[in-house]
Each structure stands twice: as C-alpha cells, then as structure tokens.
Amino acid sequence: MNSIIKKAALALGMVAFAQAGYAAGDATAGQAKAAMCVACHGADGNSPAPTFPKIAGLGEKYLLKQLHDVKNGDRAVPEMTGMLDNMNDQDLQDIAAFFASQNIQISGSEAFSVMLNNGDNVDGLALGREIYRAGNPSSGVPACMGCHSPTGLGNAPAGYPRLSGQYAEYVEKQLKAFRAGTRANDGETRVMRTVARQLTDAEIKAVANYVAGLTE
Numbered sequence: 001m002n003s004i005i006k007k008a009a010l011a012l013g014m015v016a017f018a019q020a021g022y023a024a025g026d027a028t029a030g031q032a033k034a035a036m037c038v039a040c041h042g043a044d045g046n047s048p049a050p051t052f053p054k055i056a057g058l059g060e061k062y063l064l065k066q067l068h069d070v071k072n073g074d075r076a077v078p079e080m081t082g083m084l085d086n087m088n089d090q091d092l093q094d095i096a097a098f099f100a101s102q103n104i105q106i107s108g109s110e111a112f113s114v115m116l117n118n119g120d121n122v123d124g125l126a127l128g129r130e131i132y133r134a135g136n137p138s139s140g141v142p143a144c145m146g147c148h149s150p151t152g153l154g155n156a157p158a159g160y161p162r163l164s165g166q167y168a169e170y171v172e173k174q175l176k177a178f179r180a181g182t183r184a185n186d187g188e189t190r191v192m193r194t195v196a197r198q199l200t201d202a203e204i205k206a207v208a209n210y211v212a213g214l215t216e
Helices: 001-018 029-042 061-072 087-101 126-132 168-180 191-197 199-213
Strands: 113-115 122-124
Touching: 029 087, 061 087, 113 126, 113 199, 122 126, 126 199, 168 191, 168 199
Parallel strands: none
Antiparallel strands: 113 122
C-alpha cells in the first residue's frame, strides 16, 4: 500500500510539472470552439446520458491532458476519432478552459445491495463510502479521496479530476478499463491501473455509485 501512495505522490508532482508549461485557455473562445462537443457532452458539459461523461468542472489541466491524449492516440475514444485532428494547442486549451468553468450537475447515488466475493450481500452505498474514504487495507487499495479529495472535487492544480456528480455508469466503465489495461493514460506511475487492479467488481460498482451522489 505504501508503494501505491508513493506512486500517487510522485504522479501529483509529475502532472503538476508537466502541465506547468501550458498557457491558460480562454473560456470565452473555447465555447465557440466546443460546438462539436455539444451533441455528446451537452452545451455546458453536462451530457444528457451516461453513455458520455460529464466534463463540466473536471479541471482545466485534466481536460487538456485528455484532449491531447485523445488527439495523439494515447487514449482511445472511438467516438472522437478524427474530431481533434485540426485543433491546435490553443484550441484545446480554450475548450478545456470553457468546460472547466462550467458547473457539473450531480447525478445522484442509489440505494442498492452488492454481493461480495464471499457471497455476502452488503449495502452498496456504505461499501462505496468505505472504499472512497478508507480504501481496502487488506487488498492494498488506498482511499480514493487521497487524490480526488474528501468532497470528490479532485485536485485541479495537479490534474486529478472531479468525481463528484459524475455518472456512476461512466466511472464504473473507466475503473474497469484501467483494471483491464484498455485505458492506460495514467502515466508511467500507473496509479489508476495499480489501484483498479486491486478492486473487485463489487467494489468498483459501489464506489462509482457513491461518487455519483457525493456533494460538497
């Protein structure tokens, strides 16, 4: 577990250093440039369906990194294939600034039970809260709030996204993608892949549901 925490701390420093060279984007200019994003992500970054993530308020540095990763192929998003090819760095910075300036709408959590690997059915919301706030010491899973903050607002200067209010379905999909290695744009430290590898399906579903309703 200590190695995971050290990797997370190193990643924080690396992300902050790597992003320091980017100039701040122009949110006003970004609104016009983001017209192509509206169909999937909504006019203000609050997508109308969990098929696509809410990108409002996720943090400018995080959003900019994802845009660069999609453009250069480090993150495969089939629905965005070719969409950013004609965008330059300033365009991407402006789009990131616009969506980062918007307010995310809280999706909300649902009460449900989830079956653990030992066959026990437990309160899914309670399990999600436990994983998010305390992790799972027995399997080496650190608390999610260490990087994403106790309120789920993330760490914008370091490039860690807001999770609070995101669609549970989308969070679950991304955690499973990190676990499977089909999403691997978490850097050389592999923080998300290392953490997700230790999570069970039940834990992933539980924590995804918890953050969907996490409020400030």
